[in-house]
Structure formats: structure tokens, C-alpha cells
Amino acid sequence: MIKRIAVIVPAYNEEKSIAGVVNDINAVNLGNEFEITVIVVNDCSHDRTAEIAGRLKCILLDLPVNLGIGGAVQTGFKYAYENKYDFAMQVDGDGQHPPTEIPKLLKHISETNADIVIGSRFINNIGFISTFSRRLGIVFFKYLLRLFCGVIITDSTSGFRILNRKVLAIVSEIYPDDYPEPVSIILFRRNNLKIEEVPVIMCERKGGKSSIKAFTSLYYMLKVSIAVFFTYIRNRNKN
Amino acid sequence: MNNVVPVKIQIIAIVISLGFLAYIGRLIVKGKLREEYSFIWVFGALILILFSFWREGLAVIAKLLGVYAAPNLVFMVAIFGIFIYLLHISVVVSQLHEKNKKLSQEIALLKNKIEKIISDKTEK
Numbered sequence: 001m002i003k004r005i006a007v008i009v010p011a012y013n014e015e016k017s018i019a020g021v022v023n024d025i026n027a028v029n030l031g032n033e034f035e036i037t038v039i040v041v042n043d044c045s046h047d048r049t050a051e052i053a054g055r056l057k058c059i060l061l062d063l064p065v066n067l068g069i070g071g072a073v074q075t076g077f078k079y080a081y082e083n084k085y086d087f088a089m090q091v092d093g094d095g096q097h098p099p100t101e102i103p104k105l106l107k108h109i110s111e112t113n114a115d116i117v118i119g120s121r122f123i124n125n126i127g128f129i130s131t132f133s134r135r136l137g138i139v140f141f142k143y144l145l146r147l148f149c150g151v152i153i154t155d156s157t158s159g160f161r162i163l164n165r166k167v168l169a170i171v172s173e174i175y176p177d178d179y180p181e182p183v184s185i186i187l188f189r190r191n192n193l194k195i196e197e198v199p200v201i202m203c204e205r206k207g208g209k210s211s212i213k214a215f216t217s218l219y220y221m222l223k224v225s226i227a228v229f230f231t232y233i234r235n236r237n238k239n
Numbered sequence: 240m241n242n243v244v245p246v247k248i249q250i251i252a253i254v255i256s257l258g259f260l261a262y263i264g265r266l267i268v269k270g271k272l273r274e275e276y277s278f279i280w281v282f283g284a285l286i287l288i289l290f291s292f293w294r295e296g297l298a299v300i301a302k303l304l305g306v307y308a309a310p311n312l313v314f315m316v317a318i319f320g321i322f323i324y325l326l327h328i329s330v331v332v333s334q335l336h337e338k339n340k341k342l343s344q345e346i347a348l349l350k351n352k353i354e355k356i357i358s359d360k361t362e363k
Contacts, residue, residue, distance in 0.1 A: 059349040067340055075344045
């Protein structure tokens with residue numbers, strides 16, 4: 001039986017890069033076992049993102065108000081869950097996640113019993129590995145997450161990840177709003193899901209802006225720490 | 240008797256607090272203020288009215304609670320009340336945020352479904 005994969009591309013003002021990303025994903029060759037569907041979630045962009053995406057080979061989910069990255073990705077998760085996809089993937093719309101790396105994640109999740117597979121820049125440290133301050137933050141999260149959930153995630157801020165239906169059932173109900181990547185790891189661990197990482201090579205973004213601005217990075221770290229702590233407390237009863 | 244509110248200011252206080260209560264009533268009638276958020280305002284207005292009529296009231300209660308200067312009691316109670324109410328408003332905003340998110344996601348999913356139905360029809 002063919003396994004269906006929903007590749008969710010959250011896009012906010014990505015008119016320059018969206019076409020390239022969608023076409024590159026559609027061009028990925030996964031063989032006969034897998035079928036890929038691109039789902040672009042337009043997070044109420046001010047530019048022509050929706051118009052361009054409408055002409056591409058993809059499913060367009062058009063949000064009427066800006067929800068931020070977490071809410072946008074969750075819309076895609078909901079779609080994937082309702083439409084019975086086997087796996088859902090997140091690939092950012094700014095070209096940072098090269099679609100050629102998709103098979104690596106897919107291969108890992110379909111061959112192991114992992115529920116979530118994260119593409120990490122920091123296992124082999126090749127390709128674009130972000131700025132020094134960003135890396136410092138990621139190291140901080142690594143220790144924070146190790147403290148709270150006892151697993152080592154080298155690249156907790158990576159949005160390049162794939163998850164199975166078991167996880168889809170959870171994330172279409174609850175998913176953190178802003179800065180969802182590190183916080184969702186706690187959520188996954190609290191639900192006893194198995195997280196694994198595979199090394200990937202990332203690129204520098206082609207257009208658009210990071211959802212994490214340098215100016216607010218301290219606020220980001222603080223907010224994530226608080227969110228991690230409360231997600232930990234909130235989901236404690238489940239174990 | 241120097242702790243008792245003078246008559247002139249008492250009349251002003253009565254007029255203002257009654258006007259305040261009337262204004263809250265008007266907002267509720269016109270549907271601009273929901274009943275569940277109006278309780279605290281009605282309650283506040285009634286307290287204002289009570290103390291504008293009961294001239295020695297503040298001094299009596301302050302003495303009862305052992306507060307040295309009566310105005311301090313007013314500040315303490317008022318600030319505490321405001322903090323609690325602000326917290327309540329933050330909770331309300333958070334709930335609205337969550338509901339708003341769910342609705343927007345639902346709209347996006349429905350828009351997609353409708354477009355699919357329309358394009359299926361035109362193909363036939």
C-alpha cells in the first residue's frame with residue numbers, strides 16, 4: 001500500500017521563495033511506496049504568496065488572520081489528520097530546508113519505530129549551521145530539554161521534522177503557538193513518543209525573515225523556557 | 240468630627256457615582272458590555288454610592304480593621320481589586336486567543352473544502 005505524506009509548508013510573505021520550495025518538494029523522487037502532497041499554509045501574507053501558491057501543484061490552506069508559525073503548522077496537521085495521511089512533515093517556506101533531504105527523514109521514520117524524526121544540523125555540523133548567538137541558544141535548549149525530558153536533542157529549533165499518525169492525533173489537538181519547535185519536544189516526550197534525529201544539511205534562507213529576530217532573542221529564550229516548564233507541569237499526569 | 244466627609248464633596252460624590260452606575264446600565268442595555276463582565280463595575284459603583292451616603296463609613300471601617308490612615312485602606316482595597324480584575328481580563332483574552340485560533344484554522348480548512356467542491360463540479 002502506498003504511504004501518503006503531507007509536506008506542510010508554512011508561508012508568511014514568502015512570494016520570492018515559495019514557488020521554488022513547492023516545485024523542489026514535488027520533484028523529490030521517493031519511489032513507488034510513497035506519495036507526497038504539498039500543503040501550503042498561507043499565514044495571512046501581505047504579499048502575493050497565496051496567489052502564487054494557488055497556481056502551484058499543492059493544496060493551499062488560506063488563513064484569514066495571522067496566527068504565527070505554530071497555528072499555521074497546526075492547520076496543516078489538522079488537514080493531514082482529517083485526510084488520513086500516514087506521515088506529516090514540516091518544511092519551511094523560506095528555502096532553509098532542502099527538499100533533497102526529505103528522503104533521509106522519511107527513510108528513518110519508516111524503518112525505525114520512531115514517532116518523530118528531526119533533521120539536525122548539529123550532528124555532522126555541515127552546511128549552514130546558523131549564527132553564533134543562535135547556536136548558543138540551541139545549546140541552552142539542549143541542556144534545558146535534557147533536564148526536563150532526559151533526551152538529547154541537538155537541534156531543538158529545527159522545524160525540519162516528520163511525524164506519524166500517532167503524533168498527528170496529538171498535535172492536531174494541542175500544539176504550542178509561537179516558537180513551537182523546542183516546546184513541542186516536551187509535549188512529545190510527555191506523551192511517551194519516541195524522538196530521533198538524523199543529520200541533514202540546511203541552507204541559508206532565500207527570502208523572508210526568521211520567526212526568531214535577533215532583537216527579541218532574549219525574550220525568545222525566556223518565553224521558551226517558561227513554555228517548556230509549564231508544558232512539563234501540564235502534561236505530568238499523563239505519565 | 241474632622242474625619243467626616245464635608246457636605247459639598249458628598250453631593251458631588253453621590254452625583255458622580257450614580258451617574259457611573261447609570262452609564263454602566265446603559266452600556267449593558269445597549270449590548271456594549273456583557274453581563275458577566277459588568278458585575279465588578281456594578282459592584283464598584285454600588286460601593287462608591289454606599290460611601291458617598293454613609294459619611295463616616297470609611298473612618299469606621301478603617302478603625303475596625305486597625306488601619307491608621309483611612310485613605311490607605313482605600314488604596315489597598317482598590318489596588319488589590321484592580322490586580323485581580325486585570326488577571327481576570329488576561330484570562331479572558333487568552334481564551335479569546337485560543338478560540339480565535341481554532342476558528343481561523345477551521346475557516347482555512349473549510350475554504351479549501353469549498354474550493355475543492357466547486358472545482359470538482361466545474362470539471363464535470
